[in-house]
Amino acid sequence: MIESPHNEKLKLVRKLRDRKHREREAAFVTEGEDLLEAGLAAGVQPRFVLVAAGSGLEGEEVEPALLADVSSLGSGTRAIAVWDRTQLFPHTGKNCVHSPCLYLHGVADPGNVGTIVRTVDALLGGAVVLGPGCADPFSPKAGRASMGSIFSAPPVQAGIEATPEPRVALVAHGGEELGTLAGAATICLGAEREGLPDAVVARCERKVTIPLRPGGPDSLNVAAAAAIAAQRLSSLAMREVQADA
Numbered sequence: 001m002i003e004s005p006h007n008e009k010l011k012l013v014r015k016l017r018d019r020k021h022r023e024r025e026a027a028f029v030t031e032g033e034d035l036l037e038a039g040l041a042a043g044v045q046p047r048f049v050l051v052a053a054g055s056g057l058e059g060e061e062v063e064p065a066l067l068a069d070v071s072s073l074g075s076g077t078r079a080i081a082v083w084d085r086t087q088l089f090p091h092t093g094k095n096c097v098h099s100p101c102l103y104l105h106g107v108a109d110p111g112n113v114g115t116i117v118r119t120v121d122a123l124l125g126g127a128v129v130l131g132p133g134c135a136d137p138f139s140p141k142a143g144r145a146s147m148g149s150i151f152s153a154p155p156v157q158a159g160i161e162a163t164p165e166p167r168v169a170l171v172a173h174g175g176e177e178l179g180t181l182a183g184a185a186t187i188c189l190g191a192e193r194e195g196l197p198d199a200v201v202a203r204c205e206r207k208v209t210i211p212l213r214p215g216g217p218d219s220l221n222v223a224a225a226a227a228i229a230a231q232r233l234s235s236l237a238m239r240e241v242q243a244d245a
Contacts (some may be wrong), residue, residue: 001053002062005069009048010062013070013080019136023214026085028138033057038148039083044082054065072140078102085138086152099154099164099185100126100233105200106133106191113137113155114145115223121146122152123230125215128155129163131200133191160188160203167204169196170221170229175209176184183234187229 002010016020016029027047030036039046041209049059052067055078068076102120107113113135117128128137137155156162164185169175170194181187188204190196201207210220210228237239 002050002060002066003014005066007066007138009050009060009067009082012082012153013050016082017072017140018099019139021147022085022136022138028085028119029072029140030081030083030143031073031079031140032144034077034185035148036079036081036145039081039151041236042148043107043153044087044151046083048082049209050080052078077117080179088151097129097158097162097164100124100230100237101129101186102126102161102226102230103129103131103160103167103186103188103200104134104190104222105131105160105188105196106193106194107189108133108135109222110135110137110142111145112221112223114147114150116226117142117153117155118149119223119227119230123227123234125153128153129186130155130157131159160200163188165205168203169204169207170225171195171201171209173206173209175207178208178210178232179228180206180208181238184233187226188220189226189229192219205216215220 013029016027022028025088050062050067051057051059052064053061057079071077117137120128130137137150143150166184167186167188168181168184169188188196188200212223
């Protein structure tokens with residue numbers, strides 16, 4: 001049982017709180033049994049699993065106070081796993097992106113990034129591509145928000161040029177109606193305040209806007225906008241399949 005705070009595995013868990021170390025080590029941490037089970041169900045094997053002594057969980061036992069000390073959760077956790085990022089792309093390769101795809105640019109909140117990964121996995125079974133300025137999808141907060149989709153549908157970090165065409169830009173104002181999402185291979189979204197840069201919009205065939213009620217807020221949270229767009233794209237694709245049947 002691990003009883004020293006100077007244990008090398010505990011030191012690594014602490015280091016992986018920071019993005020620079022996650023990138024340097026090509027590894028990330030998840031906390032809790034649910035995310036551990038999600039990773040295993042997706043066929044990914046953790047580098048190691050630390051569990052609270054006496055919890056009855058499988059893994060290397062750690063004195064509970066020490067495990068709580070390295071946890072990023074306020075209440076601590078009973079299981080912490082460290083994973084190799086390279087295991088998430090064993091067959092297709094990191095830069096292989098398929099449609100339908102959501103491209104995010106400048107989405108800096110890890111909770112939004114993780115939520116969008118989960119949404120795309122649930123509604124489209126597609127890909128998420130993270131462009132410049134996006135939060136690390138392998139941060140603890142993003143991983144929790146993904147509810148395990150970080151394993152079954154890991155996002156790719158790349159530029160707009162890596163996404164399939166035709167592309168549609170989701171903009172707050174002045175775009176076409178949602179029905180024109182039909183046939184889109186990639187939907188592009190930016191941060192709520194800044195939106196998409198002109199250079200990204202220029203790589204899209206058209207712009208689409210989600211209509212909001214008069215007198216209400218003038219924009220949506222990016223994760224909410226992504227969910228609406230993904231649901232509509234899924235619905236439109238299903239109608240096309242039914243029409244061809």
